[in-house]
Amino acid sequence: CLRSLCFSNIHARRQDIAAAHPNTCDWIFTTTEYKKWRDRTDLQNHNGVLWIKGKPGAGKSTLMKHTLGHLEKTSVDHLIVAYFFNARGAILEKTPLGMLRSIVYQLVDKEALLYEHFASIFREKQRIHTGDWVWRQSELKEFILSEIRLWKSKPLVLLVDALDECNEADVRDVVGFLELLSIHAVGFGAPLRICLSSRHYPSVRMKRSLELTVEKSEDHQEDIARYIKERLTKEDDDDDIEDLEDIEDEIRRRANGIFMWVVIVVSLLNKAYDEGRIEAMRKTLEEVPSDLEEVFGNLLRKDSEDKAETTLMLQWVLLCQRLLKPEELFLAVMTEIAPKTIDKWNRSKFAREIFQRRITSSSRGLIEVRKGYEASVQFIHLSVNDFLLRNQRLQKLDQTLGPEPISASHGRLWACCWSYIERVDTTGT
DSSP, rough: TTTTTTTTTHHHHHHHHHHOTTTTTTTGGGHHHHHHHHTTGGGTTTTTEEEEEETTTTTHHHHOOOHHHHHHOOOOTTTEEEEEOOOTSSGHHHGGGHHHHHHHHHHHHHOOOEEEEEEEEHHHHHHHSSOOOOOOOHHHHHHHHHHHOOSSSSOOEEEOOOOOGSSSHHHHHHHHHHHHHHHHHHHHHHOOOEEEEEOSSSHHHHHHHOEGGGGHHHHHHHHHHHHHHHHHHOOOOOOTTHHHHHHHHHHHHHHHTTTHHHHHHHHHHHHHHHHHHHHHHHHHHSOOOHHHHHHHHHHSSSSSSSSSHHHHHHHHHHOSSSSHHHHHHHHHHHHOGGGGGGHHHHTTTHHHHHHHHHHHHTTOOOEOOOOSSSSEESSSSSSHHHHHTTHHHHEEEOOTTTTTTHHHHHHHHHHHHHHHHHHHHHOOO
């Protein structure tokens, strides 16, 4: 019964999200919006829904993961269920069906009574369908709604992160279902609270909910300042401590509430410090754009002898129809870039470590290895996908792609596959 709901990487996105930096994110628990949501006060005006909104890269998912961890520690008498959408994952990781399967899986796995109710539906479905079958969205929605109408047990908390990481029609479908669920819960007296997060776009709303905007919070700005102070490289005996404080202030001012921008910039400045100390840091900061996507552009504009490798690696992750394993991405790129060295790398006892280091360095840090059930690669943030697909960014990376860079990129990947097939036919390896 549980296996019929489960799927590969069902919990992977939560594991992939970076944990909150020490002493950050706790501010959310002191906000008026969170307290109203937690205590279910003024319920008629929000139906137990808290909606966290923010710009791309502001840190919404980290905040949601931190909130989930907090609830699991402080609300042990609650039934807590969470789903983290992932636009860079497999199909079920970024669709309403995947969310519904995950939610029902967690509910029936954690609560015996819910399992009994669902198992009877499962057995009936098995009896009717003799061959392979899958759950439909309508079946799973109806199960959740029917149980909410009868739910009088422990308080239930549902967290849904990154609504915007599915297509716009699906966003509206999910929001509509969650709104209906909240209305049913209030109407039937079920102790349900829903917390969800998304970007400001697409513009979808509920009639009744509490809203919290991350980048507008002064406490969020203080989190950024704390991160900069603790992570920016400096020596205890630095003579230029005032210059460093000026740099910290400048980073904070230009961050505009975007935590990911801060993380990338601090990393670049630390590298500059190692190479030339304070002067190099200041020069690097002056060259870094304030826009997150322009930071990606700067990272990729730098000329280097492995630019072709970088472009090909980005094309694979952007356009592949399923998640690639680190070794698959590495070998797919090396088949074209350096085919004669593949066997040597494959035989190395440090092969996996070599693959991961090469992926990080060649992608300029824009591709990461996931921590899920099965290792795979993805962009560090959805903004990287957006960046590459807009304004002919791929064409700017590789002028040979011509006026239709996406189509040309697909052709290039096909050629890589054919080259590999020919190599295997010839060598037998």
